[in-house]
Amino acid sequence: MKRILQFILIACLASGCVDAGIEEVNQSLLEVAPEDVPEVAPEVMPDVITISLDDDTTRVQLDASGKTVWTKDDYVSAFYMSDANNMFRFDGETGDRDGKFKIESMGSATTDIDNIVLLYPYSSSYKLNAAKSLIDVYIPSTQYYAEGSYGVGSNLMASVEADDNFTLRSLCGWIVVQLEGDATITSITLSGNNGEQLAGDADFDYDKFNLNLVYYPENSNIYGDSNGGGSFVWGDYIESVTLDCGDGVKLNPDKPTEFYFVVPPQIFTKGINIKAECQRGEPIVKSSSKSLTVQRNHIVPMSTITANEVIPNNQIWYTSTDGTIVEPKDGAVTGGTLVSNTCVDGVGIMTFSSDVTALNQDAFNNRDTLQSIILPNSLISIGNSAFYDCDSLTSVTIGNSVTSIGNSAFRDCDSLTSVTIPDSVTSIGDNTFYACHSLADVTIGKGVTMIGKEAFHMCDSLTSVTIPNSVTSIGDYAFRYCDSLKSITIPDSVTTIGSSTFYSCI
Numbered sequence: 001m002k003r004i005l006q007f008i009l010i011a012c013l014a015s016g017c018v019d020a021g022i023e024e025v026n027q028s029l030l031e032v033a034p035e036d037v038p039e040v041a042p043e044v045m046p047d048v049i050t051i052s053l054d055d056d057t058t059r060v061q062l063d064a065s066g067k068t069v070w071t072k073d074d075y076v077s078a079f080y081m082s083d084a085n086n087m088f089r090f091d092g093e094t095g096d097r098d099g100k101f102k103i104e105s106m107g108s109a110t111t112d113i114d115n116i117v118l119l120y121p122y123s124s125s126y127k128l129n130a131a132k133s134l135i136d137v138y139i140p141s142t143q144y145y146a147e148g149s150y151g152v153g154s155n156l157m158a159s160v161e162a163d164d165n166f167t168l169r170s171l172c173g174w175i176v177v178q179l180e181g182d183a184t185i186t187s188i189t190l191s192g193n194n195g196e197q198l199a200g201d202a203d204f205d206y207d208k209f210n211l212n213l214v215y216y217p218e219n220s221n222i223y224g225d226s227n228g229g230g231s232f233v234w235g236d237y238i239e240s241v242t243l244d245c246g247d248g249v250k251l252n253p254d255k256p257t258e259f260y261f262v263v264p265p266q267i268f269t270k271g272i273n274i275k276a277e278c279q280r281g282e283p284i285v286k287s288s289s290k291s292l293t294v295q296r297n298h299i300v301p302m303s304t305i306t307a308n309e310v311i312p313n314n315q316i317w318y319t320s321t322d323g324t325i326v327e328p329k330d331g332a333v334t335g336g337t338l339v340s341n342t343c344v345d346g347v348g349i350m351t352f353s354s355d356v357t358a359l360n361q362d363a364f365n366n367r368d369t370l371q372s373i374i375l376p377n378s379l380i381s382i383g384n385s386a387f388y389d390c391d392s393l394t395s396v397t398i399g400n401s402v403t404s405i406g407n408s409a410f411r412d413c414d415s416l417t418s419v420t421i422p423d424s425v426t427s428i429g430d431n432t433f434y435a436c437h438s439l440a441d442v443t444i445g446k447g448v449t450m451i452g453k454e455a456f457h458m459c460d461s462l463t464s465v466t467i468p469n470s471v472t473s474i475g476d477y478a479f480r481y482c483d484s485l486k487s488i489t490i491p492d493s494v495t496t497i498g499s500s501t502f503y504s505c506i
Contacts, residue, residue, distance in 0.1 A: 049088060049164045051076065051099050051118070070099040073152045075122035079107075079135065087122050117206050118166050121153035133207040139172070139264060141199035141238040145245040150174070150260045160206050171204065171211040173265050173294035176301045177274055178256035181308040184248040184279035190261050191240035193270035193289065198263050200237035211264055211296075213237045248279045256304045268292040274305065280317060280349065281309040311399075313355040313378035318348045319371040321392050326370045332363035335378070346371075359386045361406070368392055375399045382409050384429070391415060394438075400424055405432055407452065414438060417461075423447045428455050430475065437461060446470055451478050453498060460484055469493045474501055481505075 051070075074090040084107025091102045119126055119137065127136045137156065144151030155174075159166040177188060192198065197213040204211050214237070241261050251257045271288040278284065284307045294300055311317055314336060320326050323346040328338070336352035343349075355378040363386045364370055370390045375382075377399040384406035387393060391414045398405075400422045407429040410416060418441035421428065425445050430452035433439060440461040444451075446468045453475030456462060460483045467474070469491045476498030479485060485505040490497075 047103050048091075049078070049101050049118075049166060051101055051120075051159070051166045051168060070094065070096050071152055074099070074120070075104070076101060077119040077122045077126045079117045079119075079126075079128045085124060085126055085128075087124075115160050115162050116164075116166075118159040118161070118168065119204070120155070120157040120168055133205055135204045135206060137202045137204050137211075139199045139202055139213070139262070141240065142242050142244055143262060145243055145249060145259065147249075148258060150262060151243075154260075154262045156211070156262065158204060158206065158209070160209075169209070170297040171209075171264075172262045173296055174299045175261045175263055175272070175292075175294060176299055177259045177261065177276075178302060178304045179251055179259065179276060179284075179307040180253075180256045180304055181251050181306045182253070183276070183281075183284065183307040183309045184250045185245050185257075185259075185276050185307065186248045186279050187242055187244055187277045188259050189240050189242045189273075189275045189277075190263075191273045191275075192268045193273060193287070194268070195239055196266060196268055197237040198239060198241045202264070213264060251307060263294055265294050265296045268294070272302075274302075276305075276307050278307070278309050280347075281311050281315075284308075284310075311374055311376045313376045314352045315376060316350040316352075316356065317374040318350070319346050320348060320369045321346075321371045322369050324369065326364070326367050328367075329360075329363050329365065332360055334358035334360060357381075359383050361385055362388065364390060366390070372396070375402070377401050380404075382406055384408060385411065387413055389413070398422055398425075403427075405429055407431055408434060410436060412436070417441065419443070421445045421448065426450070428452055430454055431457065433459055435459075444468055444471075449473075451475060453477055454480070456482060458482070464488065467491055467494065472496065474498060477501060477503065479505060 070090050070092060071094045072090065076088050078086040078088055086107045087104040088101035089104040091100045117135065119135065123138060125138060139156060140154065143154040146152065156171045157168040158171055159168045175190060179185065201214045202211055203214055241263060243259055243261060249257065269291055271290050272292060274286045276284040284305065286305050292300060318326055320343060323343065325341050325343040326348060328350065333352060333356045335357035336354035338350060339353050340351045356376055357378055358381045359379065361383040363383060365385050366389045368391060370393050372395045374397040379399040379402050382402060382405045385408045386406065387410050388408050389412045391412065393413045394415045394417055396419060398421065402422060402425055404427050405425060408431040409429060411431050411434040413436050415438050416436045417438050419439065420443040423445040424447055426447050427450045428448060431454045432452060433456050434454055435458045438461055439459045440463065442462065442465060444467065447470055448468060449470055449472050451471060451474045454477045455475060456479050457477050458481045460481060462482045463484050464487045465485065466489045471491065471494055473496035474494060478498060478501045480500055480503040482505050
């Protein structure tokens, strides 16, 4: 361009037209400038951004192999340094590790972009304070169970980039509670022993990548910052986090089930508390006084906790074959009156006004739809014919305080397949399991001293029996017509064996 202008000037001077040439040059500059000087387009938030995970310890959601993945329900908040909250939606398939996110809603526009701050999960309440490099965020006090993973949207992550490619980093750490047993867990609450801050309002400093929970006591009487400018936004923190397990998580009998909690980095100086609510029965409560440190982007696994459903002493649990309520006999128990009896999807709970200490005679006699029953640990005795002719009863759990099982208590329970008689029981009455044709497995407790006459008469599926050293007498016909009985161990403690006790046994 410079050479072209020089040529024009020389040509004009040579022809004596200097003034006219300058005017022509000026006009030429006006015409050329718009073509040679590009316009600066205002920078705007991109419509599509790519978000990756920094490593396999930054958790969004886990797949079956333990890899981190995005899910269809994932949204993020995106901010310019001086802009409002923009929402981006994941636009890929569940299971993708690098996700394309499309803009869903736009905050106010800007033309002054240095960086973009990204926060996962999206929340409309997140606000940016560019002057202090802070974003108001929130750590949820209720999270949601996902098998082998965090619930969608539980793990707070952030990224600060100058373009549209982001790598998220976790702002929190994780505590993993491991439970094993027979319980079905509906929720677990985690708390510290020293008032630790676990959830609530928080400040994210995106310059330092720090996360701090915010708490201003109501009686502090502080309304401005230390420099006298502005006023505090009142915040609060919560000292516990609850993991909601929805309809319930049945514990895996083969290995501990893991429950993930997302918590801010800190030191639990006096340990933690765990309270697991069960679908039925008493909650499981465990406490540890050992100091525990949670770091950003690190998992802290807890020792395995046994979580068996413990039936309250004023309840009897049962199931029914037709899904309806099983009614006990009037005056069926000693120790309280029946307050309520509910049955949902075949699962029933009888609640009494006080602890149940005894099942009285004929308590559940001839209840054809009774399928299984769990008796409380407060129970001391099972009366005569308590379950006589309950021909659909397949299993019974006897509380560990029962000392006696009455005559014919389970007689003609044709579907009963196994029974464990606890060590607390001292006597098994006459005809107790008479004609329980499906009974194949019996464990006799170490406290039993006497087995009554015809106690197991015609239990023709029974293949083996071990008599404990506590037994001194076995009644007449106790195992008569147990046609499948192939082995029996009789200890030296037995001094009396009745007439025809093992008649017609193989």
